[in-house]
Amino acid sequence: MAPRQAKGPKKFSELGCVSEQTLAVLTSQGFLTTTPVQEATIPLFCGHKDVAVDACTGSGKTLAFIVPVVERLRRLEEPLKAQQVGAIIISPTRELAKQIHGVAEPFVASVPHLTAMLLVGGTNGVGCCPQRRRHQQRRGGRGDGEAGAVHGARGALLCTDLAARGLDIPDVHWIVQIDPPQDPSAFVHRVGRTARMGRAGSALVFLLPGEESYVEFLRLRKVPLSEGTPLPPTEGPAVAPAAADAADADDDPPTTAPAKARSSNPASTSAAAAVAADAAACTSTSTPDVLRALRSAAERDRDVMEKAAKAFVTYIRGYKEHHCKFIFRLQDLNIGRLASGLGLLRLPKMPDLKRPAGMEHFIPSRLDPATVPYKDKAREKQRQQALLVRQQEAAARGSAGAKSALAERRKAQAAIDAAQAEARLPAAKRRKLQQIDEDASLNSEYSHSRDPSPRRHRRRTIAVVAQQLPTLLFFGSDQTRGPIVRQGVVSSAFILGTLDRAEGFGGIDTKAKWLKL
Numbered sequence: 001m002a003p004r005q006a007k008g009p010k011k012f013s014e015l016g017c018v019s020e021q022t023l024a025v026l027t028s029q030g031f032l033t034t035t036p037v038q039e040a041t042i043p044l045f046c047g048h049k050d051v052a053v054d055a056c057t058g059s060g061k062t063l064a065f066i067v068p069v070v071e072r073l074r075r076l077e078e079p080l081k082a083q084q085v086g087a088i089i090i091s092p093t094r095e096l097a098k099q100i101h102g103v104a105e106p107f108v109a110s111v112p113h114l115t116a117m118l119l120v121g122g123t124n125g126v127g128c129c130p131q132r133r134r135h136q137q138r139r140g141g142r143g144d145g146e147a148g149a150v151h152g153a154r155g156a157l158l159c160t161d162l163a164a165r166g167l168d169i170p171d172v173h174w175i176v177q178i179d180p181p182q183d184p185s186a187f188v189h190r191v192g193r194t195a196r197m198g199r200a201g202s203a204l205v206f207l208l209p210g211e212e213s214y215v216e217f218l219r220l221r222k223v224p225l226s227e228g229t230p231l232p233p234t235e236g237p238a239v240a241p242a243a244a245d246a247a248d249a250d251d252d253p254p255t256t257a258p259a260k261a262r263s264s265n266p267a268s269t270s271a272a273a274a275v276a277a278d279a280a281a282c283t284s285t286s287t288p289d290v291l292r293a294l295r296s297a298a299e300r301d302r303d304v305m306e307k308a309a310k311a312f313v314t315y316i317r318g319y320k321e322h323h324c325k326f327i328f329r330l331q332d333l334n335i336g337r338l339a340s341g342l343g344l345l346r347l348p349k350m351p352d353l354k355r356p357a358g359m360e361h362f363i364p365s366r367l368d369p370a371t372v373p374y375k376d377k378a379r380e381k382q383r384q385q386a387l388l389v390r391q392q393e394a395a396a397r398g399s400a401g402a403k404s405a406l407a408e409r410r411k412a413q414a415a416i417d418a419a420q421a422e423a424r425l426p427a428a429k430r431r432k433l434q435q436i437d438e439d440a441s442l443n444s445e446y447s448h449s450r451d452p453s454p455r456r457h458r459r460r461t462i463a464v465v466a467q468q469l470p471t472l473l474f475f476g477s478d479q480t481r482g483p484i485v486r487q488g489v490v491s492s493a494f495i496l497g498t499l500d501r502a503e504g505f506g507g508i509d510t511k512a513k514w515l516k517l
């Protein structure tokens, strides 16, 4: 692997195998000296050796293979024929393929008759292949989409493990992992989106009570974490956020494990000091407001209601499929709080949830979910028509079917009547009824927030971290990538809703001001 450099970094021109044309492109891109991995591998690749590279995140592996690929194609004795493919670069995600394509393009363009094509398919199948120049299918490129979202002075990007590997987003200061990844090896890759190319960066992971042994698990895998103490010790979280400062990739032996992740107390950094200072001033009173708003949004729009249910289901499935099942045990997860945190009206029926824990924390909505309309009128009309067709089909299938359809209609009508009756009440009385209902739910849900419990502190902490730090990547549960968590910047409401894994950090206690939307 890449040897440590005694005499400082070598220039690309000193490698002896990089052409003037490639050197010109490197110079135009500001790449003058090699990184250790480039110095070690480019001459081997250029010398037609097979090389397998295992190096730190952010250590410059992309150029380590692009430069020799281009050099070898440049030196072909006979130019490629039309349609002939010179090289194929395969990447695990389309986002990474786009990025590699963007890096490769100027180098490929410096070779006569050669072009780089980006091929993407499905959600994950991707390829980037330099081939003889012809009609191009080029799409996208570096700097668009999610990367563009964090170019500003402040920004937060909510992402899944699609962004965990390979993506090189400039100047990410903090990685906040709302959930530990399903696959523990992704932990290192997520953290590796910061502290790139010798820069400093920090990472924070939130664990629920009962998940503490994950810290020891990672330590055994040579990923040392330290328990953060951003809050005064007497009130500190039982399971404080584990944090690691990542810095100076080149100082460490190249490895996929974050040998660069040093055990450090985040309170000693200036950001963490600010966290500690602000934590005391930060109140958590907005959490019930957020939950109320989420529940109310789900009651008014079927689309929101369905998204919340889908997020819940995928979250449970994801949790169940965690690779470290002995640490992340579904039977210990507080399902009631999770359901409340996502604003669900009812708990979806799932075979995995035979005896869900914490159901005292979830009070179902009084509204019948069947009556919740889509806000989009055309969609609602379509739904009503489909309902009608189903009822007619049931009726045609016989009296048994007709009876159940009738029962269904009656039930739906009763719910509509109840809702209409409530609507006819004087507005003040109606509001009062709703208030009583919601308060009962929220009081039960968040009664703990009145005492200085660990959860409350963690909630405060993440809020303050979010407010203090310029650029963040939030990694949510991989499985929650469905409708609510998406690649890219999302609305604050959805961030709040999604992050509200109530047991652990119950709603980020912040307004949208820290988000660059």
Ligand SMILES: Nc1ncnc2c1ncn2[C@@H]1O[C@H](COP(=O)(O)OP(=O)(O)OP(=O)(O)O)[C@@H](O)[C@H]1O
Pocket (backbone or CB within 6 Å): 030, 031, 032, 033, 034, 035, 038, 055, 056, 057, 058, 059, 060, 061, 062, 063, 165, 166, 167, 168, 192, 193, 196, 197
């Ligand atoms: N020789 C160099 N000089 C200066 N910057 C460089 C050099 N090589 C690469 N970089 C920059 O370093 C950053 C990280 O490079 P790259 O994305 O190739 O890292 P990586 O090792 O592939 O990371 P990961 O393991 O996360 O995929 C990029 O912004 C890239 O432009």
